[in-house]
Amino acid sequence: MKESLISFIREKIEEYNYRGAVVGVSGGVDSAVVLSLCVQALGKDRVFALILPERDSSKDSLKDAVDLCETLGVEYRKRSITPILRKIGAYRLFPPRFFLPNSIVKRYVLNRWNTLSKDPFLDDLRNTGPEEFLKGLAYYRIKHRIRMCLLYFEAEKRGYAVVGTTNRTEYLTGLYVKWGDEAVDIEPIMHLYKTQVFELAKEMNVPEKILKKPPSPDLIPGITDEMAFNMSYLELDRILMKLEKNEDLSDEDPKKVERVKKILEFSEKYRRDIPITFDRI
Incomplete structure:
Protein backbone atom coordinates (compact mmCIF):
# COMPACT_ATOMS: atom_id res chain seq x y z
CA MET A 1 0.00 0.00 0.00
CA LYS A 2 2.67 2.50 1.01
CA GLU A 3 4.77 2.09 -2.12
CA SER A 4 1.80 2.50 -4.46
CA LEU A 5 0.80 5.74 -2.72
CA ILE A 6 4.34 7.08 -2.89
CA SER A 7 4.38 6.32 -6.63
CA PHE A 8 0.97 7.96 -7.07
CA ILE A 9 2.10 11.22 -5.45
CA ARG A 10 5.35 11.31 -7.41
CA GLU A 11 3.64 10.57 -10.74
CA LYS A 12 0.85 13.12 -10.31
CA ILE A 13 3.19 15.88 -9.16
CA GLU A 14 5.24 15.34 -12.33
CA GLU A 15 2.24 14.84 -14.63
CA TYR A 16 0.63 18.13 -13.62
CA ASN A 17 3.93 20.04 -13.60
CA TYR A 18 4.01 20.84 -9.91
CA ARG A 19 7.39 21.46 -8.30
CA GLY A 20 6.47 19.98 -4.93
CA ALA A 21 3.73 19.66 -2.31
CA VAL A 22 2.17 21.76 0.43
CA VAL A 23 0.43 19.91 3.27
CA GLY A 24 -1.64 21.38 6.06
CA VAL A 25 -0.43 19.65 9.22
CA SER A 26 -2.79 19.50 12.18
CA GLY A 27 -1.10 17.08 14.55
CA GLY A 28 -3.59 14.34 13.63
CA VAL A 29 -3.01 10.98 12.01
CA ASP A 30 -4.29 11.81 8.51
CA SER A 31 -2.00 14.78 7.92
CA ALA A 32 0.90 12.90 9.54
CA VAL A 33 0.48 10.05 7.06
CA VAL A 34 0.13 12.38 4.06
CA LEU A 35 3.15 14.49 5.05
CA SER A 36 5.24 11.33 5.50
CA LEU A 37 4.12 9.98 2.11
CA CYS A 38 5.01 13.26 0.40
CA VAL A 39 8.47 13.29 1.95
CA GLN A 40 9.13 9.75 0.76
CA ALA A 41 7.73 10.51 -2.69
CA LEU A 42 9.42 13.85 -3.34
CA GLY A 43 12.16 14.31 -0.77
CA LYS A 44 11.96 16.69 2.17
CA ASP A 45 13.29 19.66 0.14
CA ARG A 46 10.19 19.62 -2.10
CA VAL A 47 7.63 19.51 0.71
CA PHE A 48 6.35 22.48 2.69
CA ALA A 49 4.17 22.07 5.77
CA LEU A 50 1.79 24.73 6.99
CA ILE A 51 0.55 24.64 10.59
CA LEU A 52 -2.45 26.90 11.10
CA PRO A 53 -3.66 26.93 14.72
CA GLU A 54 -6.22 29.33 16.16
CA ARG A 55 -7.71 30.25 19.51
CA ASP A 56 -9.57 26.97 19.97
CA SER A 57 -6.77 24.65 18.77
CA SER A 58 -5.31 22.07 21.08
CA LYS A 59 -1.84 23.04 22.30
CA ASP A 60 -0.89 19.35 22.32
CA ALA A 65 2.49 18.99 14.39
CA VAL A 66 5.73 20.90 14.99
CA ASP A 67 7.52 17.80 16.33
CA LEU A 68 6.47 15.80 13.26
CA CYS A 69 7.75 18.44 10.83
CA GLU A 70 11.06 18.68 12.64
CA THR A 71 11.42 14.90 12.80
CA LEU A 72 10.83 14.61 9.05
CA GLY A 73 13.11 17.57 8.37
CA VAL A 74 10.63 19.51 6.22
CA GLU A 75 10.43 23.26 5.97
CA TYR A 76 7.37 24.46 7.83
CA ARG A 77 5.63 27.64 8.89
CA LYS A 78 3.41 28.05 11.92
CA ARG A 79 0.87 30.83 11.48
CA SER A 80 -2.03 31.59 13.79
CA ILE A 81 -5.28 32.34 11.97
CA THR A 82 -6.79 33.86 15.13
CA PRO A 83 -6.26 37.49 13.95
CA ILE A 84 -8.04 36.76 10.66
CA LEU A 85 -10.95 35.04 12.40
CA ARG A 86 -11.18 37.89 14.89
CA LYS A 87 -11.18 40.48 12.10
CA ILE A 88 -13.93 38.61 10.24
CA GLY A 89 -15.99 38.52 13.43
CA ALA A 90 -16.07 34.74 13.89
CA TYR A 91 -15.28 34.86 17.61
CA ARG A 92 -18.07 37.35 18.23
CA LEU A 93 -20.58 34.58 17.51
CA PHE A 94 -19.87 33.09 20.95
CA PRO A 95 -18.84 34.47 24.36
CA PRO A 96 -15.16 35.45 24.71
CA ARG A 97 -12.86 32.91 26.34
CA PHE A 98 -10.59 35.38 28.12
CA PHE A 99 -8.37 33.23 30.33
CA LEU A 100 -10.89 30.48 31.12
CA PRO A 101 -9.36 27.01 31.64
CA ASN A 102 -9.93 24.50 28.84
CA SER A 103 -11.95 22.28 31.18
CA ILE A 104 -14.57 25.04 31.63
CA VAL A 105 -14.62 25.84 27.92
CA LYS A 106 -15.13 22.17 27.05
CA ARG A 107 -18.02 21.87 29.53
CA TYR A 108 -19.65 24.94 28.01
CA VAL A 109 -19.25 23.52 24.46
CA LEU A 110 -20.60 20.09 25.41
CA ASN A 111 -23.60 21.66 27.11
CA ARG A 112 -24.45 23.64 23.96
CA TRP A 113 -23.75 20.58 21.80
CA ASN A 114 -26.32 18.59 23.78
CA THR A 115 -28.98 21.29 24.10
CA LEU A 116 -29.06 23.07 20.72
CA SER A 117 -29.76 19.92 18.70
CA LYS A 118 -31.04 16.40 19.27
CA ASP A 119 -28.52 15.15 16.71
CA PRO A 120 -25.86 17.79 15.92
CA PHE A 121 -24.06 15.82 13.21
CA LEU A 122 -27.20 15.09 11.18
CA ASP A 123 -28.36 18.69 11.58
CA ASP A 124 -24.92 19.78 10.41
CA LEU A 125 -25.27 17.69 7.25
CA ARG A 126 -28.78 19.06 6.63
CA ASN A 127 -27.95 22.66 7.58
CA THR A 128 -30.91 22.65 9.94
CA GLY A 129 -31.44 23.64 13.55
CA PRO A 130 -32.07 26.80 15.60
CA GLU A 131 -30.28 30.05 14.86
CA GLU A 132 -27.66 29.49 17.56
CA PHE A 133 -26.82 26.07 16.11
CA LEU A 134 -26.44 27.54 12.60
CA LYS A 135 -24.07 30.14 14.04
CA GLY A 136 -22.01 27.23 15.33
CA LEU A 137 -21.78 25.79 11.80
CA ALA A 138 -20.57 29.12 10.45
CA TYR A 139 -18.16 29.39 13.40
CA TYR A 140 -16.26 26.20 12.64
CA ARG A 141 -16.56 26.09 8.84
CA ILE A 142 -14.88 29.46 8.33
CA LYS A 143 -11.76 28.07 10.01
CA HIS A 144 -11.24 25.44 7.31
CA ARG A 145 -11.95 27.94 4.56
CA ILE A 146 -9.37 30.41 5.86
CA ARG A 147 -6.86 27.56 6.04
CA MET A 148 -7.64 26.58 2.45
CA CYS A 149 -6.87 30.11 1.23
CA LEU A 150 -3.55 30.18 3.06
CA LEU A 151 -2.56 26.72 1.82
CA TYR A 152 -3.11 27.81 -1.78
CA PHE A 153 -1.32 31.09 -1.16
CA GLU A 154 1.80 29.22 -0.03
CA ALA A 155 1.46 26.55 -2.73
CA GLU A 156 1.08 28.91 -5.65
CA LYS A 157 4.07 31.02 -4.60
CA ARG A 158 6.16 27.88 -4.99
CA GLY A 159 4.42 26.17 -7.90
CA TYR A 160 3.44 23.37 -5.51
CA ALA A 161 0.30 21.24 -5.28
CA VAL A 162 -1.96 21.37 -2.24
CA VAL A 163 -2.12 17.76 -1.08
CA GLY A 164 -5.25 16.86 0.87
CA THR A 165 -5.71 14.66 3.91
CA THR A 166 -9.36 13.56 3.65
CA ASN A 167 -9.91 9.83 4.12
CA ARG A 168 -12.75 7.69 2.75
CA THR A 169 -14.71 7.59 6.00
CA GLU A 170 -14.74 11.39 6.14
CA TYR A 171 -15.65 11.65 2.46
CA LEU A 172 -18.57 9.22 2.68
CA THR A 173 -19.98 10.68 5.90
CA GLY A 174 -19.52 14.35 5.02
CA LEU A 175 -17.01 14.99 7.81
CA TYR A 176 -15.33 17.79 5.91
CA VAL A 177 -16.09 21.37 4.95
CA LYS A 178 -17.10 22.24 1.40
CA TRP A 179 -14.59 24.70 -0.09
CA GLY A 180 -12.46 24.08 2.99
CA ASP A 181 -10.42 20.96 3.67
CA GLU A 182 -11.85 19.23 0.57
CA ALA A 183 -10.58 21.97 -1.78
CA VAL A 184 -7.19 20.54 -2.80
CA ASP A 185 -5.27 19.36 -5.88
CA ILE A 186 -4.45 15.78 -4.91
CA GLU A 187 -6.12 13.37 -2.45
CA PRO A 188 -3.80 10.41 -1.81
CA ILE A 189 -5.73 8.72 1.03
CA MET A 190 -9.36 9.28 0.03
CA HIS A 191 -9.72 5.59 -0.84
CA LEU A 192 -8.66 4.53 2.68
CA TYR A 193 -11.10 4.20 5.57
CA LYS A 194 -9.99 5.79 8.83
CA THR A 195 -9.07 2.43 10.36
CA GLN A 196 -6.92 1.70 7.28
CA VAL A 197 -5.20 5.06 7.70
CA PHE A 198 -4.26 4.03 11.23
CA GLU A 199 -2.81 0.78 9.86
CA LEU A 200 -0.76 2.70 7.31
CA ALA A 201 0.37 5.15 10.00
CA LYS A 202 1.80 2.30 12.04
CA GLU A 203 3.62 1.00 8.97
CA MET A 204 5.09 4.47 8.41
CA ASN A 205 6.17 4.86 12.04
CA VAL A 206 3.94 7.83 12.80
CA PRO A 207 4.63 8.85 16.42
CA GLU A 208 2.70 6.88 19.03
CA LYS A 209 1.41 10.08 20.60
CA ILE A 210 -0.44 10.94 17.39
CA LEU A 211 -1.79 7.40 17.01
CA LYS A 212 -3.23 7.33 20.53
CA LYS A 213 -5.09 10.64 20.58
CA PRO A 214 -8.86 10.60 19.92
CA PRO A 215 -9.49 11.76 16.34
CA SER A 216 -10.88 15.27 16.34
CA PRO A 217 -11.40 18.08 13.82
CA ASP A 218 -9.79 20.37 16.45
CA LEU A 219 -12.24 23.15 15.58
CA ILE A 220 -14.44 23.25 18.68
CA PRO A 221 -12.96 22.34 22.11
CA GLY A 222 -14.08 18.98 23.47
CA ILE A 223 -15.78 17.64 20.32
CA THR A 224 -14.31 14.45 18.83
CA ASP A 225 -15.16 12.62 15.60
CA GLU A 226 -16.58 9.60 17.40
CA MET A 227 -18.79 11.84 19.55
CA ALA A 228 -20.30 13.26 16.36
CA PHE A 229 -20.85 9.81 14.86
CA ASN A 230 -22.17 8.30 18.12
CA MET A 231 -20.01 5.25 17.50
CA SER A 232 -16.37 4.28 17.22
CA TYR A 233 -14.45 4.41 13.96
CA LEU A 234 -14.09 0.64 14.19
CA GLU A 235 -17.88 0.22 14.21
CA LEU A 236 -18.46 2.91 11.60
CA ASP A 237 -15.90 1.59 9.13
CA ARG A 238 -17.11 -1.99 9.54
CA ILE A 239 -20.69 -0.96 8.72
CA LEU A 240 -19.59 1.26 5.83
CA MET A 241 -17.55 -1.55 4.31
CA LYS A 242 -20.43 -4.01 4.60
CA LEU A 243 -22.84 -1.54 3.01
CA GLU A 244 -20.41 -0.92 0.18
CA LYS A 245 -20.06 -4.66 -0.48
CA ASN A 246 -23.75 -5.45 0.14
CA GLU A 247 -22.76 -7.84 2.91
CA ASP A 248 -24.97 -9.17 5.69
CA LEU A 249 -25.55 -6.65 8.51
CA SER A 250 -27.55 -8.88 10.84
CA ASP A 251 -24.70 -9.07 13.36
CA GLU A 252 -24.48 -5.26 13.64
CA ASP A 253 -26.44 -3.03 16.00
CA PRO A 254 -29.55 -2.14 13.94
CA LYS A 255 -29.72 1.36 15.43
CA LYS A 256 -26.16 2.08 14.36
CA VAL A 257 -26.78 0.64 10.90
CA GLU A 258 -29.79 2.91 10.49
CA ARG A 259 -27.77 5.89 11.69
CA VAL A 260 -24.99 5.20 9.18
CA LYS A 261 -27.57 4.94 6.39
CA LYS A 262 -29.02 8.31 7.41
CA ILE A 263 -25.56 9.86 7.47
CA LEU A 264 -24.87 8.55 3.96
CA GLU A 265 -28.21 9.85 2.73
CA PHE A 266 -27.71 13.34 4.15
CA SER A 267 -24.04 13.60 3.17
CA GLU A 268 -24.61 12.64 -0.45
CA LYS A 269 -25.14 16.24 -1.60
CA TYR A 270 -21.68 17.20 -0.30
CA ARG A 271 -19.81 14.63 -2.29
CA ARG A 272 -18.34 15.68 -5.58
CA ASP A 273 -15.73 14.27 -7.89
CA ILE A 274 -12.23 15.35 -7.02
CA PRO A 275 -9.94 15.24 -10.05
CA ILE A 276 -6.82 13.55 -8.73
CA THR A 277 -7.39 10.75 -6.22
CA PHE A 278 -5.54 7.48 -5.86
CA ASP A 279 -8.58 5.33 -6.69
CA ARG A 280 -9.19 7.20 -9.95
CA ILE A 281 -5.80 6.66 -11.62
Missing part, protein backbone atom coordinates in the same frame (compact mmCIF):
# COMPACT_ATOMS: atom_id res chain seq x y z
CA SER A 61 -1.87 19.00 18.66
CA LEU A 62 0.16 22.07 17.78
CA LYS A 63 3.21 20.60 19.50
CA ASP A 64 2.67 17.24 17.77
Whole structure:
Protein backbone atom coordinates (compact mmCIF):
# COMPACT_ATOMS: atom_id res chain seq x y z
CA MET A 1 0.00 0.00 0.00
CA LYS A 2 2.67 2.50 1.01
CA GLU A 3 4.77 2.09 -2.12
CA SER A 4 1.80 2.50 -4.46
CA LEU A 5 0.80 5.74 -2.72
CA ILE A 6 4.34 7.08 -2.89
CA SER A 7 4.38 6.32 -6.63
CA PHE A 8 0.97 7.96 -7.07
CA ILE A 9 2.10 11.22 -5.45
CA ARG A 10 5.35 11.31 -7.41
CA GLU A 11 3.64 10.57 -10.74
CA LYS A 12 0.85 13.12 -10.31
CA ILE A 13 3.19 15.88 -9.16
CA GLU A 14 5.24 15.34 -12.33
CA GLU A 15 2.24 14.84 -14.63
CA TYR A 16 0.63 18.13 -13.62
CA ASN A 17 3.93 20.04 -13.60
CA TYR A 18 4.01 20.84 -9.91
CA ARG A 19 7.39 21.46 -8.30
CA GLY A 20 6.47 19.98 -4.93
CA ALA A 21 3.73 19.66 -2.31
CA VAL A 22 2.17 21.76 0.43
CA VAL A 23 0.43 19.91 3.27
CA GLY A 24 -1.64 21.38 6.06
CA VAL A 25 -0.43 19.65 9.22
CA SER A 26 -2.79 19.50 12.18
CA GLY A 27 -1.10 17.08 14.55
CA GLY A 28 -3.59 14.34 13.63
CA VAL A 29 -3.01 10.98 12.01
CA ASP A 30 -4.29 11.81 8.51
CA SER A 31 -2.00 14.78 7.92
CA ALA A 32 0.90 12.90 9.54
CA VAL A 33 0.48 10.05 7.06
CA VAL A 34 0.13 12.38 4.06
CA LEU A 35 3.15 14.49 5.05
CA SER A 36 5.24 11.33 5.50
CA LEU A 37 4.12 9.98 2.11
CA CYS A 38 5.01 13.26 0.40
CA VAL A 39 8.47 13.29 1.95
CA GLN A 40 9.13 9.75 0.76
CA ALA A 41 7.73 10.51 -2.69
CA LEU A 42 9.42 13.85 -3.34
CA GLY A 43 12.16 14.31 -0.77
CA LYS A 44 11.96 16.69 2.17
CA ASP A 45 13.29 19.66 0.14
CA ARG A 46 10.19 19.62 -2.10
CA VAL A 47 7.63 19.51 0.71
CA PHE A 48 6.35 22.48 2.69
CA ALA A 49 4.17 22.07 5.77
CA LEU A 50 1.79 24.73 6.99
CA ILE A 51 0.55 24.64 10.59
CA LEU A 52 -2.45 26.90 11.10
CA PRO A 53 -3.66 26.93 14.72
CA GLU A 54 -6.22 29.33 16.16
CA ARG A 55 -7.71 30.25 19.51
CA ASP A 56 -9.57 26.97 19.97
CA SER A 57 -6.77 24.65 18.77
CA SER A 58 -5.31 22.07 21.08
CA LYS A 59 -1.84 23.04 22.30
CA ASP A 60 -0.89 19.35 22.32
CA SER A 61 -1.87 19.00 18.66
CA LEU A 62 0.16 22.07 17.78
CA LYS A 63 3.21 20.60 19.50
CA ASP A 64 2.67 17.24 17.77
CA ALA A 65 2.49 18.99 14.39
CA VAL A 66 5.73 20.90 14.99
CA ASP A 67 7.52 17.80 16.33
CA LEU A 68 6.47 15.80 13.26
CA CYS A 69 7.75 18.44 10.83
CA GLU A 70 11.06 18.68 12.64
CA THR A 71 11.42 14.90 12.80
CA LEU A 72 10.83 14.61 9.05
CA GLY A 73 13.11 17.57 8.37
CA VAL A 74 10.63 19.51 6.22
CA GLU A 75 10.43 23.26 5.97
CA TYR A 76 7.37 24.46 7.83
CA ARG A 77 5.63 27.64 8.89
CA LYS A 78 3.41 28.05 11.92
CA ARG A 79 0.87 30.83 11.48
CA SER A 80 -2.03 31.59 13.79
CA ILE A 81 -5.28 32.34 11.97
CA THR A 82 -6.79 33.86 15.13
CA PRO A 83 -6.26 37.49 13.95
CA ILE A 84 -8.04 36.76 10.66
CA LEU A 85 -10.95 35.04 12.40
CA ARG A 86 -11.18 37.89 14.89
CA LYS A 87 -11.18 40.48 12.10
CA ILE A 88 -13.93 38.61 10.24
CA GLY A 89 -15.99 38.52 13.43
CA ALA A 90 -16.07 34.74 13.89
CA TYR A 91 -15.28 34.86 17.61
CA ARG A 92 -18.07 37.35 18.23
CA LEU A 93 -20.58 34.58 17.51
CA PHE A 94 -19.87 33.09 20.95
CA PRO A 95 -18.84 34.47 24.36
CA PRO A 96 -15.16 35.45 24.71
CA ARG A 97 -12.86 32.91 26.34
CA PHE A 98 -10.59 35.38 28.12
CA PHE A 99 -8.37 33.23 30.33
CA LEU A 100 -10.89 30.48 31.12
CA PRO A 101 -9.36 27.01 31.64
CA ASN A 102 -9.93 24.50 28.84
CA SER A 103 -11.95 22.28 31.18
CA ILE A 104 -14.57 25.04 31.63
CA VAL A 105 -14.62 25.84 27.92
CA LYS A 106 -15.13 22.17 27.05
CA ARG A 107 -18.02 21.87 29.53
CA TYR A 108 -19.65 24.94 28.01
CA VAL A 109 -19.25 23.52 24.46
CA LEU A 110 -20.60 20.09 25.41
CA ASN A 111 -23.60 21.66 27.11
CA ARG A 112 -24.45 23.64 23.96
CA TRP A 113 -23.75 20.58 21.80
CA ASN A 114 -26.32 18.59 23.78
CA THR A 115 -28.98 21.29 24.10
CA LEU A 116 -29.06 23.07 20.72
CA SER A 117 -29.76 19.92 18.70
CA LYS A 118 -31.04 16.40 19.27
CA ASP A 119 -28.52 15.15 16.71
CA PRO A 120 -25.86 17.79 15.92
CA PHE A 121 -24.06 15.82 13.21
CA LEU A 122 -27.20 15.09 11.18
CA ASP A 123 -28.36 18.69 11.58
CA ASP A 124 -24.92 19.78 10.41
CA LEU A 125 -25.27 17.69 7.25
CA ARG A 126 -28.78 19.06 6.63
CA ASN A 127 -27.95 22.66 7.58
CA THR A 128 -30.91 22.65 9.94
CA GLY A 129 -31.44 23.64 13.55
CA PRO A 130 -32.07 26.80 15.60
CA GLU A 131 -30.28 30.05 14.86
CA GLU A 132 -27.66 29.49 17.56
CA PHE A 133 -26.82 26.07 16.11
CA LEU A 134 -26.44 27.54 12.60
CA LYS A 135 -24.07 30.14 14.04
CA GLY A 136 -22.01 27.23 15.33
CA LEU A 137 -21.78 25.79 11.80
CA ALA A 138 -20.57 29.12 10.45
CA TYR A 139 -18.16 29.39 13.40
CA TYR A 140 -16.26 26.20 12.64
CA ARG A 141 -16.56 26.09 8.84
CA ILE A 142 -14.88 29.46 8.33
CA LYS A 143 -11.76 28.07 10.01
CA HIS A 144 -11.24 25.44 7.31
CA ARG A 145 -11.95 27.94 4.56
CA ILE A 146 -9.37 30.41 5.86
CA ARG A 147 -6.86 27.56 6.04
CA MET A 148 -7.64 26.58 2.45
CA CYS A 149 -6.87 30.11 1.23
CA LEU A 150 -3.55 30.18 3.06
CA LEU A 151 -2.56 26.72 1.82
CA TYR A 152 -3.11 27.81 -1.78
CA PHE A 153 -1.32 31.09 -1.16
CA GLU A 154 1.80 29.22 -0.03
CA ALA A 155 1.46 26.55 -2.73
CA GLU A 156 1.08 28.91 -5.65
CA LYS A 157 4.07 31.02 -4.60
CA ARG A 158 6.16 27.88 -4.99
CA GLY A 159 4.42 26.17 -7.90
CA TYR A 160 3.44 23.37 -5.51
CA ALA A 161 0.30 21.24 -5.28
CA VAL A 162 -1.96 21.37 -2.24
CA VAL A 163 -2.12 17.76 -1.08
CA GLY A 164 -5.25 16.86 0.87
CA THR A 165 -5.71 14.66 3.91
CA THR A 166 -9.36 13.56 3.65
CA ASN A 167 -9.91 9.83 4.12
CA ARG A 168 -12.75 7.69 2.75
CA THR A 169 -14.71 7.59 6.00
CA GLU A 170 -14.74 11.39 6.14
CA TYR A 171 -15.65 11.65 2.46
CA LEU A 172 -18.57 9.22 2.68
CA THR A 173 -19.98 10.68 5.90
CA GLY A 174 -19.52 14.35 5.02
CA LEU A 175 -17.01 14.99 7.81
CA TYR A 176 -15.33 17.79 5.91
CA VAL A 177 -16.09 21.37 4.95
CA LYS A 178 -17.10 22.24 1.40
CA TRP A 179 -14.59 24.70 -0.09
CA GLY A 180 -12.46 24.08 2.99
CA ASP A 181 -10.42 20.96 3.67
CA GLU A 182 -11.85 19.23 0.57
CA ALA A 183 -10.58 21.97 -1.78
CA VAL A 184 -7.19 20.54 -2.80
CA ASP A 185 -5.27 19.36 -5.88
CA ILE A 186 -4.45 15.78 -4.91
CA GLU A 187 -6.12 13.37 -2.45
CA PRO A 188 -3.80 10.41 -1.81
CA ILE A 189 -5.73 8.72 1.03
CA MET A 190 -9.36 9.28 0.03
CA HIS A 191 -9.72 5.59 -0.84
CA LEU A 192 -8.66 4.53 2.68
CA TYR A 193 -11.10 4.20 5.57
CA LYS A 194 -9.99 5.79 8.83
CA THR A 195 -9.07 2.43 10.36
CA GLN A 196 -6.92 1.70 7.28
CA VAL A 197 -5.20 5.06 7.70
CA PHE A 198 -4.26 4.03 11.23
CA GLU A 199 -2.81 0.78 9.86
CA LEU A 200 -0.76 2.70 7.31
CA ALA A 201 0.37 5.15 10.00
CA LYS A 202 1.80 2.30 12.04
CA GLU A 203 3.62 1.00 8.97
CA MET A 204 5.09 4.47 8.41
CA ASN A 205 6.17 4.86 12.04
CA VAL A 206 3.94 7.83 12.80
CA PRO A 207 4.63 8.85 16.42
CA GLU A 208 2.70 6.88 19.03
CA LYS A 209 1.41 10.08 20.60
CA ILE A 210 -0.44 10.94 17.39
CA LEU A 211 -1.79 7.40 17.01
CA LYS A 212 -3.23 7.33 20.53
CA LYS A 213 -5.09 10.64 20.58
CA PRO A 214 -8.86 10.60 19.92
CA PRO A 215 -9.49 11.76 16.34
CA SER A 216 -10.88 15.27 16.34
CA PRO A 217 -11.40 18.08 13.82
CA ASP A 218 -9.79 20.37 16.45
CA LEU A 219 -12.24 23.15 15.58
CA ILE A 220 -14.44 23.25 18.68
CA PRO A 221 -12.96 22.34 22.11
CA GLY A 222 -14.08 18.98 23.47
CA ILE A 223 -15.78 17.64 20.32
CA THR A 224 -14.31 14.45 18.83
CA ASP A 225 -15.16 12.62 15.60
CA GLU A 226 -16.58 9.60 17.40
CA MET A 227 -18.79 11.84 19.55
CA ALA A 228 -20.30 13.26 16.36
CA PHE A 229 -20.85 9.81 14.86
CA ASN A 230 -22.17 8.30 18.12
CA MET A 231 -20.01 5.25 17.50
CA SER A 232 -16.37 4.28 17.22
CA TYR A 233 -14.45 4.41 13.96
CA LEU A 234 -14.09 0.64 14.19
CA GLU A 235 -17.88 0.22 14.21
CA LEU A 236 -18.46 2.91 11.60
CA ASP A 237 -15.90 1.59 9.13
CA ARG A 238 -17.11 -1.99 9.54
CA ILE A 239 -20.69 -0.96 8.72
CA LEU A 240 -19.59 1.26 5.83
CA MET A 241 -17.55 -1.55 4.31
CA LYS A 242 -20.43 -4.01 4.60
CA LEU A 243 -22.84 -1.54 3.01
CA GLU A 244 -20.41 -0.92 0.18
CA LYS A 245 -20.06 -4.66 -0.48
CA ASN A 246 -23.75 -5.45 0.14
CA GLU A 247 -22.76 -7.84 2.91
CA ASP A 248 -24.97 -9.17 5.69
CA LEU A 249 -25.55 -6.65 8.51
CA SER A 250 -27.55 -8.88 10.84
CA ASP A 251 -24.70 -9.07 13.36
CA GLU A 252 -24.48 -5.26 13.64
CA ASP A 253 -26.44 -3.03 16.00
CA PRO A 254 -29.55 -2.14 13.94
CA LYS A 255 -29.72 1.36 15.43
CA LYS A 256 -26.16 2.08 14.36
CA VAL A 257 -26.78 0.64 10.90
CA GLU A 258 -29.79 2.91 10.49
CA ARG A 259 -27.77 5.89 11.69
CA VAL A 260 -24.99 5.20 9.18
CA LYS A 261 -27.57 4.94 6.39
CA LYS A 262 -29.02 8.31 7.41
CA ILE A 263 -25.56 9.86 7.47
CA LEU A 264 -24.87 8.55 3.96
CA GLU A 265 -28.21 9.85 2.73
CA PHE A 266 -27.71 13.34 4.15
CA SER A 267 -24.04 13.60 3.17
CA GLU A 268 -24.61 12.64 -0.45
CA LYS A 269 -25.14 16.24 -1.60
CA TYR A 270 -21.68 17.20 -0.30
CA ARG A 271 -19.81 14.63 -2.29
CA ARG A 272 -18.34 15.68 -5.58
CA ASP A 273 -15.73 14.27 -7.89
CA ILE A 274 -12.23 15.35 -7.02
CA PRO A 275 -9.94 15.24 -10.05
CA ILE A 276 -6.82 13.55 -8.73
CA THR A 277 -7.39 10.75 -6.22
CA PHE A 278 -5.54 7.48 -5.86
CA ASP A 279 -8.58 5.33 -6.69
CA ARG A 280 -9.19 7.20 -9.95
CA ILE A 281 -5.80 6.66 -11.62
